[in-house]
Amino acid sequence: MATLEIKDLHASVTTDEGTKEILKGVNLTVRSGEVHAIMGPNGSGKSTLSYAIAGHPKYEVTSGEVLLDGENVLEMSVDERARAGLFLAMQYPVEVPGVSMSNFLRTAATAVRGEAPKLRHWVKEVRDEMAKLDIPAEFAERSVNEGFSGGEKKRHEILQLALLKPKFAVLDETDSGLDVDALRVVSQAVNDFTASNDVGVMLITHYTRILKHIQPDVVHVFAEGRVVESGGKELADELEEQGYVKYVGKAEPAAL
Amino acid sequence: MTVAENTTENNVRSALQEGAVVPETSRGERFTGYDVEAFEVPSGREENWRFTPLKRLRGLHKGGDAAVATGKVTLSVDAAPEVTVETVSREDERLGKAGAPGDRVSAQAYSSFTEATVVSVGADTKASKPTVLTVTGPGKDLLAYGHLQIRLAPYAEASVVLDHRGSGTYADNVEFITGEGARLTVISVQDWEDDAVHVSEHHVSLGKDSLVKHTVVTLGGDLVRVSPTARFAAPGGDVELLGLYFADAGQHQEHRLFVDHAQPHCKSHVTYKGALQGDDARSVWIGDVLIRAAAEGTDTFELNRNLVLTEGARADSVPNLEIETGEIEGAGHASATGRFDDEQLFYLQSRGIDEPTARRLVVRGFFFEILARIDVPELRERLEAAIEDELQAVGH
Numbered sequence: 130m131a132t133l134e135i136k137d138l139h140a141s142v143t144t145d146e147g148t149k150e151i152l153k154g155v156n157l158t159v160r161s162g163e164v165h166a167i168m169g170p171n172g173s174g175k176s177t178l179s180y181a182i183a184g185h186p187k188y189e190v191t192s193g194e195v196l197l198d199g200e201n202v203l204e205m206s207v208d209e210r211a212r213a214g215l216f217l218a219m220q221y222p223v224e225v226p227g228v229s230m231s232n233f234l235r236t237a238a239t240a241v242r243g244e245a246p247k248l249r250h251w252v253k254e255v256r257d258e259m260a261k262l263d264i265p266a267e268f269a270e271r272s273v274n275e276g277f278s279g280g281e282k283k284r285h286e287i288l289q290l291a292l293l294k295p296k297f298a299v300l301d302e303t304d305s306g307l308d309v310d311a312l313r314v315v316s317q318a319v320n321d322f323t324a325s326n327d328v329g330v331m332l333i334t335h336y337t338r339i340l341k342h343i344q345p346d347v348v349h350v351f352a353e354g355r356v357v358e359s360g361g362k363e364l365a366d367e368l369e370e371q372g373y374v375k376y377v378g379k380a381e382p383a384a385l
Numbered sequence: 386m387t388v389a390e391n392t393t394e395n396n397v398r399s400a401l402q403e404g405a406v407v408p409e410t411s412r413g414e415r416f417t418g419y420d421v422e423a424f425e426v427p428s429g430r431e432e433n434w435r436f437t438p439l440k441r442l443r444g445l446h447k448g449g450d451a452a453v454a455t456g457k458v459t460l461s462v463d464a465a466p467e468v469t470v471e472t473v474s475r476e477d478e479r480l481g482k483a484g485a486p487g488d489r490v491s492a493q494a495y496s497s498f499t500e501a502t503v504v505s506v507g508a509d510t511k512a513s514k515p516t517v518l519t520v521t522g523p524g525k526d527l528l529a530y531g532h533l534q535i536r537l538a539p540y541a542e543a544s545v546v547l548d549h550r551g552s553g554t555y556a557d558n559v560e561f562i563t564g565e566g567a568r569l570t571v572i573s574v575q576d577w578e579d580d581a582v583h584v585s586e587h588h589v590s591l592g593k594d595s596l597v598k599h600t601v602v603t604l605g606g607d608l609v610r611v612s613p614t615a616r617f618a619a620p621g622g623d624v625e626l627l628g629l630y631f632a633d634a635g636q637h638q639e640h641r642l643f644v645d646h647a648q649p650h651c652k653s654h655v656t657y658k659g660a661l662q663g664d665d666a667r668s669v670w671i672g673d674v675l676i677r678a679a680a681e682g683t684d685t686f687e688l689n690r691n692l693v694l695t696e697g698a699r700a701d702s703v704p705n706l707e708i709e710t711g712e713i714e715g716a717g718h719a720s721a722t723g724r725f726d727d728e729q730l731f732y733l734q735s736r737g738i739d740e741p742t743a744r745r746l747v748v749r750g751f752f753f754e755i756l757a758r759i760d761v762p763e764l765r766e767r768l769e770a771a772i773e774d775e776l777q778a779v780g781h
Contacts, residue, residue: 208735208740211735228747
């Protein structure tokens, strides 16, 4: 049983136009075994929240805490956070030319597990997880994310989730760019993972679409850089019907 | 990499008008000759010397007493059984046929060598293993000249490694001549000691429908300047010019390429990649491609990428594309110089990989495209290890 607590988190980004505060006091607690949907309109700061938790250098945390079982992860480097049990499935996974997916996965698994996985078990483990996600075997020898379609990238993010087995996973807009079949496959893989691992999930999404496949325990509405309302599954149904108008003052649908 | 980039493919007009620097005079009109005295002593302002620190050439460019040989290189040969290796005098009539020296130092080398090595492969003969020529420098504070010719008769096939090691100053010309349908793979490694100065011109002359894959790897030396020139003696030739360099603090590594398309239906493909780290690490890449009016159906592309790993290093990259006919398959170039991509590092680190390992993965990945095409496994492994060592050297 692990707990991820986000306490009064403020973060800003510096651009040519100056420094802009994006997260304005986020409070959120996720326990292992729970799936929290974080739903918000464009520009509400959802992705910034995920990057701030993971430690992206572009975002500066100006105050607040992110505690993993009481330890402040904000004091850790990006890789230390991952080894402590955090995982971010990115909205826009990065291409790393010349580094094969298989080399990358094994290097990452070795880092997170603290020792190199036994080769024989590892090969089978990777093959099985790839099969679950309908990823053809030849992807193992391709460069990390290079030339992958949007959907292929998302499948590989979930493949990494399954292999690195974090305590907490933030899935940032994993549904965007997935067609119906891909969404079903990816959702099933996430469900398999949560069913067989003691993991807490933050599912960040603009639309209710993925919630038809992955059942959230808690739904939060994110607007203007903070959580503005929390509830159960019924809150997602309400968003599906009414969109974000109540939170942003203008019509913005939450259903496609 | 997060860099400015300029890529043009199958688009002659934009290649001419945008990124490519079109020199004031055609590259094809630059003087060449075998006699050193026919060249003026460079001042450093000339187009082909403006990037080279002349002071570090130890007088090679000036001639006179400073340019008199004081030592010899040692050449050791591990040849495939199908290959003939001869030591010949400078009067041997085969020499100099691949092309004339294009600058004063190459002409100095041509005017100064006393004996040459000729490596030849007979018609329809396939060499069963790579032929390795190890050139060991004359030693610290000594100067030597050399001349080497690799010649493949029609439909011969061979792979040749030139491995440069040791100390001293060395200037040489290397000729590669392929007969009709021949296939030659060349890898020239400059793995010199820190004091070495090496100025080398490679003259590639391709016969009808022949194929040359020419790779330059520069790791060591104080100053290394390699100038490969490729010319097509007949239609249908295909040349691939690959390069990998890694400049450390204080090193000057310069690669000046010239592909002269004067025959129809020939291909040239240039890919050079370099990494730089440390104060005053310096690399220069010049890629001149000339497509003459007769060279209809030419297909050419050149690419140079530089990865600047630390402050204080500088990479110059100058692609020049001159096109005198519109009847071509394609012509393009891309050149980019950038720092480490923070997004790549973040992505790898977010998977638990520590920063030094992540940096190594990125650099290895950067060079992979070139290393993967070095089909001599022992050499590829040695170069991979050398790159690892370079990265360790500054504690990445």
